[in-house]
Amino acid sequence: MAGHGGAAVARVLQREGVTALFTLCGGHIMSIYDGCLDLGIRVVDVRHEQAAAFAADAYSRLTGRPGVAAVTAGPGITNAFTAIANAYRAQSPVVVLGGAAPVGVTGKGALQELDILAALRPVTKWAVRVVSADRIVEAVSTAFRVASSGVPGPVYVELPVDVLFSPVEINEGTLPPGAPSRAPMPGPAGAVQAALALLAGAERPVALIGSQIRWSPEWPAAPEWAAALGVPVYTSGMARGLMPPGHPWAFSRSRKQALAEADVVLVLGTPLDFRLNYGMSINYAASLVQVDLDPAQLGHNRPAAVTMHADPGTVLRQMLELRAQLPGGAPTQRREWQQALQATEARALAKAQPGLAADSSPVDVLRLCAEVDAVLDDDATIIGDGGDFVATAAAWLRVRRYPAGWLDPGPLGTLGMGMGFALAAAVVRPGTQVAVMLGDGAAGLDLMEYEAALRQNLPFVAIVGNDGAWTQIRRGQIDMYGPERAVATGLSYAPYEKVVAGLGGHGEYVDDPRELRPALQRAFASGKPALVNVKLAPSTLRAGAISI
Numbered sequence: 001m002a003g004h005g006g007a008a009v010a011r012v013l014q015r016e017g018v019t020a021l022f023t024l025c026g027g028h029i030m031s032i033y034d035g036c037l038d039l040g041i042r043v044v045d046v047r048h049e050q051a052a053a054f055a056a057d058a059y060s061r062l063t064g065r066p067g068v069a070a071v072t073a074g075p076g077i078t079n080a081f082t083a084i085a086n087a088y089r090a091q092s093p094v095v096v097l098g099g100a101a102p103v104g105v106t107g108k109g110a111l112q113e114l115d116i117l118a119a120l121r122p123v124t125k126w127a128v129r130v131v132s133a134d135r136i137v138e139a140v141s142t143a144f145r146v147a148s149s150g151v152p153g154p155v156y157v158e159l160p161v162d163v164l165f166s167p168v169e170i171n172e173g174t175l176p177p178g179a180p181s182r183a184p185m186p187g188p189a190g191a192v193q194a195a196l197a198l199l200a201g202a203e204r205p206v207a208l209i210g211s212q213i214r215w216s217p218e219w220p221a222a223p224e225w226a227a228a229l230g231v232p233v234y235t236s237g238m239a240r241g242l243m244p245p246g247h248p249w250a251f252s253r254s255r256k257q258a259l260a261e262a263d264v265v266l267v268l269g270t271p272l273d274f275r276l277n278y279g280m281s282i283n284y285a286a287s288l289v290q291v292d293l294d295p296a297q298l299g300h301n302r303p304a305a306v307t308m309h310a311d312p313g314t315v316l317r318q319m320l321e322l323r324a325q326l327p328g329g330a331p332t333q334r335r336e337w338q339q340a341l342q343a344t345e346a347r348a349l350a351k352a353q354p355g356l357a358a359d360s361s362p363v364d365v366l367r368l369c370a371e372v373d374a375v376l377d378d379d380a381t382i383i384g385d386g387g388d389f390v391a392t393a394a395a396w397l398r399v400r401r402y403p404a405g406w407l408d409p410g411p412l413g414t415l416g417m418g419m420g421f422a423l424a425a426a427v428v429r430p431g432t433q434v435a436v437m438l439g440d441g442a443a444g445l446d447l448m449e450y451e452a453a454l455r456q457n458l459p460f461v462a463i464v465g466n467d468g469a470w471t472q473i474r475r476g477q478i479d480m481y482g483p484e485r486a487v488a489t490g491l492s493y494a495p496y497e498k499v500v501a502g503l504g505g506h507g508e509y510v511d512d513p514r515e516l517r518p519a520l521q522r523a524f525a526s527g528k529p530a531l532v533n534v535k536l537a538p539s540t541l542r543a544g545a546i547s548i
Contacts (some may be wrong), residue, residue: 006031026072028099054420209268385418386439
């Protein structure tokens with residue numbers, strides 16, 4: 001059948017199982033919308049291109065399939081650049097479709113003409129310009145395969161406006177099949193045996209499981225593996241929620257001690273980057289086992305005893321199948337280690353108890369986290385967008401669903417992603433709670449996306465931890481230079497809730513902890529995009545935390 005280039009794009013999206021396209025309109029890309037409408041693909045529009053690309057990133061994490069954003073030429077692409085870079089560092093499969101000036105006038109100074117491919121290549125797995133309508137299907141189909149294979153990541157396809165509007169023959173029988181589901185990537189048998197041998201002799205093993213577990217078809221093996229082999233597990237990023245609350249080998253508040261005292265450490269699908277002090281947080285006398293989709297990460301920043309270019313879940317499944325080789329039953333061997341870490345976690349909880357129950361006004365940040373945790377359903381999606389406030393929330397909120405029960409930017413640490421992520425979560429998980437833990441600094445970056453959420457009936461609730469500062473930076477600034485030289489880090493206790501209410505959403509302000517739970521319950525029950533602005537008391541809870 002005959003169609004235009006935008007219809008060809010839409011046919012590929014349909015074949016790939018895409019149900020929503022995130023976009024900010026532009027004349028260069030209108031034909032893509034036309035094609036999507038014919039095929040029942042929802043077009044979700046935003047107020048800034050970065051939100052479209054952030055939403056595509058969240059869509060991929062929520063569904064396990066690449067998310068798609070379409071943005072117009074020139075500034076449309078540059079506005080999306082930060083979100084593309086964020087997806088690259090987070091290893092999230094995203095397909096970004098970018099408009100461009102007509103091929104026929106390239107170099108003449110057309111509206112929004114910009115040579116952007118060279119700038120995008122360092123933050124994408126593949127960046128390509130399509131100059132003929134008959135190559136659209138091939139290029140977009142390839143983009144999905146590249147984005148979702150190996151180490152997942154973003155791909156950019158540039159589609160000039162004359163190419164998108166050109167007629168093209170779309171033959172359903174010759175459309176390529178959708179990108180295949182990810183197949184297991186097992187570790188070499190010898191390396192798996194070597195890792196098991198280290199575990200067999202370990203008294204104090206620890207496992208760190210990171211975001212790559214999200215892309216493993218065998219991610220359900222993790223809780224079973226931890227129980228069968230008796231290994232304390234700490235999760236981060238897209239692995240949060242992998243170990244259900246109450247699992248006897250799931251830990252979260254004793255990691256520093258565990259890494260300092262461990263004799264065997266398994267690092268599964270997470271790099272030895274700044275979050276682990278480039279590997280120096282791990283006892284240097286410990287035997288290190290590394291499993292990663294990216295072979296360049298194996299042995300990076302410190303040597304490892306065993307390395308596997310494999311996916312973490314499949315390696316855990318392999319170990320489970322060979323667990324009979326562990327003599328004596330590992331859980332019994334390591335009961336004292338488990339109990340020591342449980343005691344540390346109990347002490348951390350006891351230390352936090354006054355804050356969790358504090359009745360003082362303004363609100364203690366721990367009390368806010370406790371109240372949010374109390375109103376969340378088991379199928380809630382929690383999004384963290386902020387610095388100091390979100391770091392506290394990540395430590396104290398229970399993630400009760402997997403996969404993608406917790407979403408944060410990842411290692412690039414990009415603030416302002418929360419609204420785009422929330423829009424995607426409302427699209428993918430309608431009828432369930434979507435909660436954005438939003439720092440007051442981050443709130444200023446993208447709050448107008450509430451207009452898009454209201455107009456398109458995409459409800460979520462943002463909880464603003466409002467301490468009137470960019471606290472994660474300001475704290476260190478004051479320590480280094482003194483309060484009189486602390487500039488550019490102070491904020492007002494701005495009435496963010498009035499912005500949302502003024503747009504037609506549900507907005508509330510709270511500074512009394514007794515009003516927290518009713519306000520949160522009203523926000524979720526409103527069925528509208530909502531924001532609860534909570535005035536926080538100054539806190540020393542994270543004093544000394546690294547902010548750069």
